[in-house]
Amino acid sequence: MAEQIVVGYDGSENSDRALGWAIREARALGDELKVVVSMGRPVAVDPSLYGPFLEAIEQETDRVAGAAVARAREAGVAAVGVLERGDAAGVLVQGSDSAEVLVLGRRGRRGVRGRLGSVSAAVSAHASCPVVVVPERWDPRAREARGAGPFAGRVVVGVDRLGRDNPAVAAAARHAGWHGTGLTLVMVVPEATSVPTGSADLDRAVHEQLIGPARALVDQVAEAVREDCPGLDVETHVFSGEPAERLVEAGRTAELVVVGSRGYGGFRGLLMGSVSQAVLNEAESPVMVVPTRGKD
Structure with a gap:
């Protein structure tokens, strides 16, 4: 290394x-x-x-x-x-x-x-x-001013379909372990309203079908991280909405936001379009971008 x-x-x-x-x-x-x-x-x-x-x-x-x-x-x-x-x-x-x-x-x-x-x-x-x-707004001396919340003082990493195989997860866990902070795994699924069926009950069922597998995956990743890093404080969150918005929101209080250089599922194309620009340009905490796979 x-x-x-x-x-x-x-x-x-x-x-x-x-x-x-x-x-x-x-x-x-x-x-x-x-x-x-x-x-x-x-x-x-x-x-x-x-x-x-x-x-x-x-x-x-x-x-x-x-x-x-x-x-x-x-x-x-x-x-x-x-x-x-x-x-x-x-x-x-x-x-x-x-x-x-x-x-x-x-x-x-x-x-x-x-x-x-x-x-x-x-x-x-x-x-x-x-x-x-x-980012230009980052001031490590103003931690208290950034407020409390589920991400305060933690390393936040975006989880995609690669799960534990995404190098961003391992990099985030290493950083959290080295610095004695907690690690928060975040996965985002699309809102059911983005593809409305015309039925509230059906929209709710579609949403639950998306949420269930997402929770199962992020829990599997958390279990693997805990096995690899005993003693590390690991939390999980599954949100609905846009991945960029959720990561930017987490970055208002987090110590570090970690993403893969290219993602799958909700994070696909992360440095190639709007998601990457939103995270890199709008996050108020430092953003770590981890190479995910070989360059084309």
Whole structure:
């Protein structure tokens, strides 16, 4: 197992939040922290014309990386800084091969919406290790302000038809065990009203036929997790509605929301459409995206 946490950093406020999350994670696990700062794509021009400009970019990038490394070391974490040429998403995806987890902020510098957001979406879709995306509203010091509820202070993972075979479940259980938090398994089935029959009694029967198998599956997953992780506090919830809405709701108080990079059933196509965008863009807690299967 890799023993290095990688964080994508650009000096922005949002990447500062990601750095803070990565530092806490590295300290908790005793892992080394690797701070990766991208200098952008190489410029194919005469160095005599743009040499001073490129040198200034490199100096600024080195300063940004150095500040992040110093912050990590002050917190007692072994850290190294790496400067890379290339687009940020490509650099980080390549670096995910040797990482235990890769951490990103939701947006990039100068408040340009979507810059780091597009990077986080691309990296989450293609990285070979779990990717944690830290939202701009995340403040670990404001746990009490986030309120109480069934998800408060817990790791929440979305369960789909893969059940215990979804790597997201195992990753969520490991994280909860490492940090001494509870684990909540969430499965969502569609509302019967989304396919109305015209009969309230028949709609209710259809709904119960969907709920029953869902409860059985999530209970099987919980039993398997308890066997693999004795002593771990495991709870289950089965909801009706839209998977994205339920996970976003859980993320208002949860410590971490975990999803697979591609799902089945209610979570099918998670990084390819509206569900993924809603979870990654709207969740108020960090979101961990775990590779589910090989890339096409």
